[in-house]
Amino acid sequence: MPEPRSRRDAVRNREAVFAAADALFAEGGRPEDVTMAGIAAAAGVGKGTLFRAFGDRAGLLRALYGARLEPLREAVEAGPPPLGPGTPPRERVRALLDAALCFKVDNRHLALALEESGGVSPYAADHYRSWHGLLRSVLEQLPGWAGSGHASFTAHALLAAVRADLVEFLVGEDGATREELRAQLDAHVSRLLDGAADAGPVRG
Numbered sequence: 464m465p466e467p468r469s470r471r472d473a474v475r476n477r478e479a480v481f482a483a484a485d486a487l488f489a490e491g492g493r494p495e496d497v498t499m500a501g502i503a504a505a506a507g508v509g510k511g512t513l514f515r516a517f518g519d520r521a522g523l524l525r526a527l528y529g530a531r532l533e534p535l536r537e538a539v540e541a542g543p544p545p546l547g548p549g550t551p552p553r554e555r556v557r558a559l560l561d562a563a564l565c566f567k568v569d570n571r572h573l574a575l576a577l578e579e580s581g582g583v584s585p586y587a588a589d590h591y592r593s594w595h596g597l598l599r600s601v602l603e604q605l606p607g608w609a610g611s612g613h614a615s616f617t618a619h620a621l622l623a624a625v626r627a628d629l630v631e632f633l634v635g636e637d638g639a640t641r642e643e644l645r646a647q648l649d650a651h652v653s654r655l656l657d658g659a660a661d662a663g664p665v666r667g
Contacts, residue, residue, distance in 0.1 A: 473516075476506070476508050477516065479508065481526075482506070483502050483505035484502045484505075484506075485573065487501060488573050489572050494575055494576035495576075498520070499514065528574065528590065531570055535562055536593075539559065545558035546562055552605050553656055555601050556598065556621075556652060556656065557652050559598060560648055560649075561648065563622070563625045564624075564625045564630070564648050567625050568630055568641050571634065575627040575628060579628075586619075591622070598614075602614035617655070621652065621655075630644070
């Protein structure tokens with residue numbers, strides 16, 4: 464059965480809105496200067512269309528971020544090693560942080576806009592809670608970590624290293640390259656995990 468025209472129009476409008484928002488946030492200005500009116504104009508749709516589809520600017524940001532994150536989410540949930548299930552926990556923690564960092568570098572203006580959108584703590588955002596829960600569960604697979612409570616704090620600490628504001632500073636202000644950041648993060652994660660292994664079982 465052919466797809467209804469209204470559905471095709473909605474999909475086309477959504478893609479146009481996402482492309483316009485991506486381009487505006489990537490221009491490098493202040494995220495708060497990108498408005499719903501500006502996105503609507505760039506996408507060639509009415510501002511009312513945006514509010515009906517996304518509710519508000521924060522809702523649009525969450526939808527766009529989720530769409531860009533979807534391929535990575537699928538790789539984590541059902542893909543092959545080193546991101547997917549079945550990977551040894553130490554290797555998977557390193558791969559997950561590397562993937563999160565690469566995503567933030569490649570989408571740092573969008574990620575920064577989402578973190579600064581206000582209204583909800585970034586730690587309460589669905590995507591953050593999902594990543595924290597995943598990292599915590601993988602860390603708990605390490606010897607001595609299960610049930611210690613330490614895995615939850617460590618997951619927060621590791622995710623702090625890939626916050627969009629930090630990534631934006633390191634890339635935009637310090638001039639760090641993507642590969643330099645990847646190497647530095649991997650060394651940091653490895654030292655943390657090696658130190659935990661040397662210390663023996665972790666107690667809460």
